[in-house]
Amino acid sequence: MRIPTDVTITIALASLNNTYTRYSVNGGNFLPGASNSSLNTGYYQINYTNIAQIGAIAAGSRIELRVETVCKNPNNTRIVSPFAITTYSSTSAIETLTGLTVQMTTPAVFYRFTATRVSSQNSAITSYTITLRQEVALPAGTLLFLTLPS
Amino acid sequence: MNSNSTCIDLSANALTCTQTSLQNLTVTLPVVAAGTDFGVVISNVNNPASYRPIASNFTATTKTADQISIYANSTIAPTLINSQPSNFTNLAFSFANMIYGNA
Numbered sequence: 001m002r003i004p005t006d007v008t009i010t011i012a013l014a015s016l017n018n019t020y021t022r023y024s025v026n027g028g029n030f031l032p033g034a035s036n037s038s039l040n041t042g043y044y045q046i047n048y049t050n051i052a053q054i055g056a057i058a059a060g061s062r063i064e065l066r067v068e069t070v071c072k073n074p075n076n077t078r079i080v081s082p083f084a085i086t087t088y089s090s091t092s093a094i095e096t097l098t099g100l101t102v103q104m105t106t107p108a109v110f111y112r113f114t115a116t117r118v119s120s121q122n123s124a125i126t127s128y129t130i131t132l133r134q135e136v137a138l139p140a141g142t143l144l145f146l147t148l149p150s
Numbered sequence: 151m152n153s154n155s156t157c158i159d160l161s162a163n164a165l166t167c168t169q170t171s172l173q174n175l176t177v178t179l180p181v182v183a184a185g186t187d188f189g190v191v192i193s194n195v196n197n198p199a200s201y202r203p204i205a206s207n208f209t210a211t212t213k214t215a216d217q218i219s220i221y222a223n224s225t226i227a228p229t230l231i232n233s234q235p236s237n238f239t240n241l242a243f244s245f246a247n248m249i250y251g252n253a
Binding site for chain 1: 151152160172173174175176177178179180181182183184185186187188189190191192193194195196197198199200201204205206207208209210211212213214215217218219220221222223224226229230231232233234235236
């Protein structure tokens with residue numbers, strides 16, 4: 001399974017295997033799933049290598065793959081890709097599903113947001129200071145849209 | 151805000167800002183490190199004319215440069231209330247010399 005690096009895995013990949021990766025077949029219990037993972041340009045590759053170790057999986061089966069509790073959402077609402085899933089036999093690829101995307105629907109909140117001003121006199125022309133803090137870094141050119149009270 | 155409003159960052163560096171209406175402003179930010187304060191000082195903002203509390207909110211939104219994607223968005227309720235009256239811009243008086251007891 002490929003997960004774009006816009007989704008950050010917050011632990012070392014060596015620690016990811018088995019503890020945080022699980023799979024389920026046809027609604028059964030989730031079992032430890034991966035034995036090796038790697039970071040590539042633009043995506044994580046997580047290999048669930050033991051899904052069919054117990055026995056064959058029938059055609060039309062539903063397989064669920066999880067990376068549990070260690071994924072951090074993208075830092076903005078941009079559409080994120082590529083997610084991809086490929087199944088392999090012991091010798092070759094069977095099927096690939098690509099083009100999967102996700103998009104955050106809820107922006108983060110500023111965890112500091114204050115507004116102060118120099119003068120508190122009626123009708124004075126003064127300066128307002130808006131101070132913000134957010135969790136992620138912002139590249140140059142990021143736009144800040146401010147609405148002041150009417 | 152008024153047409154003479156300008157913007158600087160918290161370190162007094164000039165920022166590019168565009169006033170899109172009396173209440174709305176778009177500021178182009180420099181690089182901001184994660185978890186650090188940033189912001190804007192806006193000059194030439196008109197205070198309300200009375201002590202009446204400000205009735206609407208401050209809203210801030212950070213977006214990617216192409217304006218397609220949002221990083222963060224918050225609204226805060228106003229806590230700013232004027233505490234000093236304005237001065238009269240012109241105060242004059244006249245004095246009529248009257249005789250005590252006359253109508």
